[in-house]
Amino acid sequence: MKKVKLQINQLLHNRNISLTQLHIKTGIRLAALSELANGKRQRIQFEHLEKIVQAFEIEDMNEILSIVEEDEVKDIK
Secondary structure (H helix, E strand, C coil): EEEEECCHHHHHHCCCCCCHHHHHCCCCCHHHHHHHHHHCCCCCCCHHHHHHHHCCCCCHHHHHHHEEEHHHHHHCC
């Protein structure tokens, strides 16, 4: 089965910013961002997604979302 995975940790690493800095830029609770980054949250609000996209200045959704096999998601955690 395929799953959609958020690439928040990769974006943080590639842009050399911390989760706390992303929290400050977006206004999203730090705990919520941490859950999203670590794949522990099953749902994301579009408002949060929009704020993250704006903070990272993303032009292509492939930068923030990927489709992976469910086994790969378990291996990543």
